[in-house]
Amino acid sequence: MSNQPDQQHENLQTLQRHIQFLLKRQHLVDDLAKRQETPKQRQIGQLVQQQNLTKLQQSLAELHAADIAYILENLPLDDRLIIWQLVQSKEKDGEILLEVSDAVRESLLEAMDSAEIKAAAISLDMDELADLAPDLPQDVLNDVFSTLDPEELAQVHAAMSYPENTVGALMNFDMVTVRNDVDVRVVLRYLRRFDALPEHTDKIFVVDRDNQLLGQLTLETLLINQPDTPVADIMMKDEICFKPDDDADMAARAFERYDLFSAPVMDHDKRVIGRLTVVDIVDYVREEDERDILSQAGLREEEDIFASVWRSVKNRWGWLAINMCTAIFASRVIGAFEHTIAQLVALATLMPIVAGMGGNSGNQTITMIVRAIAMGKVKASAVYRLLRKEVEVALINGVFWGSLLGLMTWWLYGSTALGLVMVTAMILNLLLAATAGVLIPMLRMRFGKDPALGSSVLITALTDSGGFFIFLGLATLFLV
Amino acid sequence: MSNQPDQQHENLQTLQRHIQFLLKRQHLVDDLAKRQETPKQRQIGQLVQQQNLTKLQQSLAELHAADIAYILENLPLDDRLIIWQLVQSKEKDGEILLEVSDAVRESLLEAMDSAEIKAAAISLDMDELADLAPDLPQDVLNDVFSTLDPEELAQVHAAMSYPENTVGALMNFDMVTVRNDVDVRVVLRYLRRFDALPEHTDKIFVVDRDNQLLGQLTLETLLINQPDTPVADIMMKDEICFKPDDDADMAARAFERYDLFSAPVMDHDKRVIGRLTVVDIVDYVREEDERDILSQAGLREEEDIFASVWRSVKNRWGWLAINMCTAIFASRVIGAFEHTIAQLVALATLMPIVAGMGGNSGNQTITMIVRAIAMGKVKASAVYRLLRKEVEVALINGVFWGSLLGLMTWWLYGSTALGLVMVTAMILNLLLAATAGVLIPMLRMRFGKDPALGSSVLITALTDSGGFFIFLGLATLFLV
Numbered sequence: 001m002s003n004q005p006d007q008q009h010e011n012l013q014t015l016q017r018h019i020q021f022l023l024k025r026q027h028l029v030d031d032l033a034k035r036q037e038t039p040k041q042r043q044i045g046q047l048v049q050q051q052n053l054t055k056l057q058q059s060l061a062e063l064h065a066a067d068i069a070y071i072l073e074n075l076p077l078d079d080r081l082i083i084w085q086l087v088q089s090k091e092k093d094g095e096i097l098l099e100v101s102d103a104v105r106e107s108l109l110e111a112m113d114s115a116e117i118k119a120a121a122i123s124l125d126m127d128e129l130a131d132l133a134p135d136l137p138q139d140v141l142n143d144v145f146s147t148l149d150p151e152e153l154a155q156v157h158a159a160m161s162y163p164e165n166t167v168g169a170l171m172n173f174d175m176v177t178v179r180n181d182v183d184v185r186v187v188l189r190y191l192r193r194f195d196a197l198p199e200h201t202d203k204i205f206v207v208d209r210d211n212q213l214l215g216q217l218t219l220e221t222l223l224i225n226q227p228d229t230p231v232a233d234i235m236m237k238d239e240i241c242f243k244p245d246d247d248a249d250m251a252a253r254a255f256e257r258y259d260l261f262s263a264p265v266m267d268h269d270k271r272v273i274g275r276l277t278v279v280d281i282v283d284y285v286r287e288e289d290e291r292d293i294l295s296q297a298g299l300r301e302e303e304d305i306f307a308s309v310w311r312s313v314k315n316r317w318g319w320l321a322i323n324m325c326t327a328i329f330a331s332r333v334i335g336a337f338e339h340t341i342a343q344l345v346a347l348a349t350l351m352p353i354v355a356g357m358g359g360n361s362g363n364q365t366i367t368m369i370v371r372a373i374a375m376g377k378v379k380a381s382a383v384y385r386l387l388r389k390e391v392e393v394a395l396i397n398g399v400f401w402g403s404l405l406g407l408m409t410w411w412l413y414g415s416t417a418l419g420l421v422m423v424t425a426m427i428l429n430l431l432l433a434a435t436a437g438v439l440i441p442m443l444r445m446r447f448g449k450d451p452a453l454g455s456s457v458l459i460t461a462l463t464d465s466g467g468f469f470i471f472l473g474l475a476t477l478f479l480v
Numbered sequence: 481m482s483n484q485p486d487q488q489h490e491n492l493q494t495l496q497r498h499i500q501f502l503l504k505r506q507h508l509v510d511d512l513a514k515r516q517e518t519p520k521q522r523q524i525g526q527l528v529q530q531q532n533l534t535k536l537q538q539s540l541a542e543l544h545a546a547d548i549a550y551i552l553e554n555l556p557l558d559d560r561l562i563i564w565q566l567v568q569s570k571e572k573d574g575e576i577l578l579e580v581s582d583a584v585r586e587s588l589l590e591a592m593d594s595a596e597i598k599a600a601a602i603s604l605d606m607d608e609l610a611d612l613a614p615d616l617p618q619d620v621l622n623d624v625f626s627t628l629d630p631e632e633l634a635q636v637h638a639a640m641s642y643p644e645n646t647v648g649a650l651m652n653f654d655m656v657t658v659r660n661d662v663d664v665r666v667v668l669r670y671l672r673r674f675d676a677l678p679e680h681t682d683k684i685f686v687v688d689r690d691n692q693l694l695g696q697l698t699l700e701t702l703l704i705n706q707p708d709t710p711v712a713d714i715m716m717k718d719e720i721c722f723k724p725d726d727d728a729d730m731a732a733r734a735f736e737r738y739d740l741f742s743a744p745v746m747d748h749d750k751r752v753i754g755r756l757t758v759v760d761i762v763d764y765v766r767e768e769d770e771r772d773i774l775s776q777a778g779l780r781e782e783e784d785i786f787a788s789v790w791r792s793v794k795n796r797w798g799w800l801a802i803n804m805c806t807a808i809f810a811s812r813v814i815g816a817f818e819h820t821i822a823q824l825v826a827l828a829t830l831m832p833i834v835a836g837m838g839g840n841s842g843n844q845t846i847t848m849i850v851r852a853i854a855m856g857k858v859k860a861s862a863v864y865r866l867l868r869k870e871v872e873v874a875l876i877n878g879v880f881w882g883s884l885l886g887l888m889t890w891w892l893y894g895s896t897a898l899g900l901v902m903v904t905a906m907i908l909n910l911l912l913a914a915t916a917g918v919l920i921p922m923l924r925m926r927f928g929k930d931p932a933l934g935s936s937v938l939i940t941a942l943t944d945s946g947g948f949f950i951f952l953g954l955a956t957l958f959l960v
Contacts, residue, residue, distance in 0.1 A: 066737040074857055076865070191703045200741060201700060202682050219699040220681060223671045256766065257546040259759045261680060261741060278758050279739045285762070286736065289769035290851070296776060297847035297936070298840055305852050306865075309872040316844050316877070320837065324881060327836040328888070334829040335892075341828050345821050348828035349814040352944065355832070356807040357800065360778055364796050367777035371770065372785050377553055385556065385786075392789040397796070401804060408808070412815075456777070464832065 019056060019071065019083065057086045065092045069099035072108070076306045080104075081111045088112075093120035097135075098128055103304035103311065105135060114140050126152050127172040127274075130159035158244075158273075167251050168244030170284055171265045171274035174198030177205045178231060180214045185227035187217070200277045202261040206235045212270045213241060241266055242276055248284055253376060255281045292374075296367075296456050298323065319457065326461035330355075333465045337472035343480045346413050347472060350422060354471045357401060358429035358463030365390050365437025366459045370452045373445055383442045387435065394434035395427065402426030417479055425471040432466045433459065499536060499551065499563065537566045545572045549579035552588070556786045560584075561591045568592075573600035577615075578608055583784035583791065585615060594620050606632050607652040607754075610639035638724075638753075647731050648724030650764055651745045651754035654678030657685045658711060660694045665707035667697070680757045682741040686715045692750045693721060721746055722756055728764055733856060735761045772854075776847075776936050778803065799937065806941035810835075813945045817952035823960045826893050827952060830902060834951045837881060838909035838943030845870050845917025846939045850932045853925055863922045867915065874914035875907065882906030897959055905951040912946045913939065 060068060060083070068087050072080050087096070097105055097120060109117065117136060121129055121144045133141055133156070145153060155173045162168025175198060178187050187204075191197070206215040215235030225234050241264045242251055254260065255278055265274040290302060298319030303312055334341075334351070341347050369386065372378045378386070402423040410419035436459055441451035540548060540563070548567050552560050567576070577585055577600060589597065597616060601609055601624045613621055613636070625633060635653045642648025655678060658667050667684075671677070686695040695715030705714050721744045722731055734740065735758055745754040770782060778799030783792055814821070814831070821827050849866065852858045858866070882903040890899035916939055921931035 064738065070737070070856075074859075188703060192706070194704050197700045197704065200739065202741065219703060220677045223668060223699060223702060224674050224677065226672070256762055257550070258544065259680065261682065261758070278741070278762065282736055282758065282762060282765070286765065286769075289766075289773070293769070293773055293776070293851065294847060296773070297843045299844050299848060302851070303848050305848065305857065305862075306869075309869055309876065312869070312873045313876050316841070316873070319844070320840055320877060320881060323837060323840040324833070324885070327833040328885075330836070331829050331833050334832065335826075338825045338829060341821070342825045345818045345828075346815075348821050348825075348831075349811050349818060351828075352814070352832065352835070352948075353804070353807040353811050356810075356944070357803060360800060360803040361796070363777045364779050364799070367774060368779060368783050368785065371773065371782070376550075377785065379554075382785075389785075389789055389792070393792045393796070396789065396793050397800060401800060405804070405808075464836070468832075 019059075019075075019079075053086060056083070060087045061089070065095035066099050068092065069096050069104075072096070073100055073104050073304070077107060077308070080107065080306070084108050084111060088116065091123055094122075094124040094128065094132065097132060098124070101302050101304060102135075103302065103307050107304065107307075109135060114143070118143055122147060125172060125174065126155040127159050130156050130169075133160055162244055165248045166244065167242045167246040167248055167265055167276060168274075170248055170251070170280045171242075171244065171276045172198075172280070173274050175205060175264070175272070175275040176201060177207045177211070177272060178217070180206050180208055180232050180235070182231055183227065184222055184225050184229045184231065184234070187222060187231060188227065191222075198275075200262065200279055205264050205272050205275075206231055207272055210269075211272060213264055213266050213272050215239070216264065239263070243268070244273065249288070249374070250376075251276060252281050252285050252288075292452055295453060298457065319454075322454070322457055326457065326464070329461070330464040330468055333468045334472065337468075337476060340472055340476045340480050344418075344475065346409075346415075346418065347475050350409060350418075351468055351471050353405060354422070354425045354429050355464045355467035357405075357426060358433045358467045359460045361394065361397060361430050362433030362437045362459040362463045363456055365394075365434050366441060366455045369438055369441045370455055373441060373451050378442075378445075380442065380446050383438065386442070387438045390434040390438050391431060394430040398427030398430040399423075402430075415479075418475075421471070421474045421478060425467070425474055428470045429463060429467040432470070433463045436462050499539075499555075499559075533566060536563070540567045541569070545575035546579050548572065549576050549584075552576070553580055553584050553784070557587060557788070560587065560786070564588050564591060568596065571603055574602075574604040574608065574612065578604070578612060581782050581784060582615075583782065583787050587784065587787075589615060594623070598623055602627060605652060605654060606635040607639050610636050610649075613640055642724055645728045646724065647722045647726040647728055647745055647756060648754075650728055650731070650760045651722075651724065651756045652678075652760070653754050655685060655744070655752070655755040656681060657687045657691070657752060658697070660686050660688055660712050660715070662711055663707065664702055664705050664709045664711065664714070667702060667711060668707065671702075678755075680742060680759055685744050685752050685755075686711055687752055690749075691752060693744055693746050693752050695719070696744065719743070723748070724753065729768070729854070730856075731756060732761050732765050732768075772932055775933065778937065799934075802934070802937055806937065806944070810941070810944040810948055813948045814952065817948075817956060820952055820956045820960050824898075824955065826889075826895075826898065827955050830889060830898075831948055831951050833885060834902070834905050834909050835944045835947035837885075837906060838913045838947045839940045841874065841877060841910050842913030842917045842939040842943045843936055845874075845914050846921060846935045849918055849921045850935055853921060853931050858922075858925075860922065860926050863918065866922070867918045870914040870918050871911060874910040878907030878910040879903075882910075895959075898955075901951070901954045901958060905947070905954055908950045909943060909947040912950070913943045916942050 060071075063071075072083060075083060087093075093116070097108060100108065112120070114137070117140045121132060121136060121140070124132065126148075129144070136144075145156070148156065159168065159171070159173075176191070176194075178190065191204075201219070203216050203218040205213060206217055208214055215232075215237045216239050217231060217235050221234050221236075240254055240258055240260060242254075244265055244267065255263075255276075260278060262275055262277040264272050265276055267273050294300075294302060298316065300315050300318055303315055337347075369378065402425075405426060406419040406423035409422045410416060413419075440458060441455060444451045540551075543551075552563060555563060567573075573596070577588060580588065592600070594617070597620045601612060601616060601620070604612065606628075609624070616624075625636070628636065639648065639651070639653075656671070656674075658670060671684075681699070683696050683698040685693060686697055688694055695712075695717045696719050697711060697715050701714050701716075720734055720738055720740060722734075724745055724747065735743075735756075740758060742755055742757040744752050745756055747753050774780075774782060778796070780795050780798055783795055817827075849858065882905075885906060886899040886903035889902045890896060893899075920938060921935060924931045
């Protein structure tokens, strides 16, 4: 037993190097093959090539689907497609497609024909198929659906019908249910008939004859209790369960708060229809956090770092466009004061400091509020208290940093009045940053919008334009 | 069975409202009590108060430790301490202290005396005690340690000795091991002797007589196999296991990639010393992502949103100080061109656009690279390919957005030369942003530093100063 992940990681990396070596050799062979003159030479070239591919294929066949996905994500597009042709196996294809990122999945699907895509889709569980479905061509999808039995079809349609951020979209349909009027011995005998329980089963669900949920039985309970114990005596009642239209964020918090491994999902008649596991939650939380981090930096989605230049341009242009609009607006604010700047050029030199400090301070406030809202720690009614606190923090920071900068200004330009304008502008811009940093996300929450989306761009735009306006406006009033 | 989290959430919120109502009444009663003249009146006031507290205490006693933690985090400091006095119970105190955020924990610990802290600490498991230990006063800690038996003490010291980001710091010591030379019946009989298995047990570990790990047995395997099956036949070999000094990020990726519920941790002699569960991993991943998001915005740590103004100022001043230094540097760059600006004030108006677009674009690049490194998707050798791609993206964006802005400049100021300077400066600054966005995190990775830390501040500083320098420099060369 020496299957340590660090070692495994090393193995993966060795394999990757090996693949890259083979691919390199193959590129050379391809180049050679093109330059071969006689059919005989060409044939030899192809043979060498063939041998490489066989070697590669053997190494890949032993890997977990997630590991193959990892390798595929780390290869440039042309090499990725060579490897993808080699790994294609009916059992693993679907899993691999689910594991890779959206951008990489698209590149892989483009290289598959309809029959291959269909074979991959059919190998999946119904909840997995529902996840993959939006990326599949419609005709292939219809073809796949025609192979399903009515219950399966209903499950796929159900799973696809729930919005992305709900429990219904995350749940799976594989679970074990037992009736409440049996004892442990019967349950044990029933379970022994399985070749394997559904993946990640830590508990089974106890239902009545209408399939309505009565309780939950951990596998542990079955093991530590005597065979003649009635199920009804040892099942846990009043445990957490979900409805399919519950918010996924809320479910994630419940999993975290109560340290759950899995939980049942029931419809409005309390019939068990599915199951949510911590594995689904981990994936969901990771994706959500990823999206937050990326959108904060102005990226629309995770990029395949080997994607074409064109795809990257498309992923980034949206936020750049917004940024350009806000920058032009800020620039026009400055433009309105050009006559002031012409009289005192030092203003142009100093104004980015006021804007920059405001932006940084505003981002601190808004990030803190947005995270607190996301964690469910803030209610709408807290707005006044939060506002008061942030304004106090901004006042302290404004007076402190403003005074430092005022002193610097006085020292550099020898003008007390300019120094005082600097102090005042800093204080006012930090107050603006604090107020907007609290109000923007709180108002968006009240109106049911996502408080995180574009919060950083918005607050920076405000503190830039606001900072320029305050600083240059004060200068116009008191200096020229 | 109607214990739905949304309803539960509602219950929690109702309870919270109830608490706030009672607290309010209590504040009134306190105020009244102070103003009472006669001893009789004072006594009645106290009785009313007493009744409130009893009601509150009853509601709180039924809650899960995590729910109490949630309520405490949502209360302003003075109300929080009133509630904290009410909930204090030997069994839950320790759990609650572990659940709340660092800042809130500190406020709670300040309100406890040594005996209370000791009682809370003693109720914890050894791995939990190790987590709490750094926040406890040294004399209380010594006192607690003196109550432990040698094995427990060794476990706490072991857990405390591992650095924060290692498997050793996350693992727990509660697990079930069985010998390899028995059959399922013996294991079942052994398990039935437990009142409960350790929390979150999905598998037990098979060891030889030296406690060296031979394999793993899921509870499921025990349930679906016949009682006379030898353990050695059905245990899983070559499953993932960890060493205590393994990197926690790597472990988290392994849990995600292979969808693990739990995994054993063994020392260098392959003896099982602990266990890692997905619950620990979920907490770890959440904290890490949280830290990334907060540090990107210039916050040192998660803030208790009801913390004192002073604590918030301390949490934020570090990044503000750095930001001030970079802003002053950028300002000095502009200062060097004051004679140019004096001749053409439009430059002051336009320069923030060049800096701002560069900053946005650079942040996109650096965030994408930093995330790819964090996910283990980028190797040092990929630097040239990434650089080439990002430079191409920057070139396209530079030409496109630069031309737009150049046209706008020409339209606003009627100067072709100024328009051309704008286009050129945009292209050059975006190229600078792309180059730095790739090189900064890649070089930091090569030298073993955290690529994420302060990446946003660094790139913005560079594109600000660089943008001003390029734009004003070009203007000085070609326009005046």
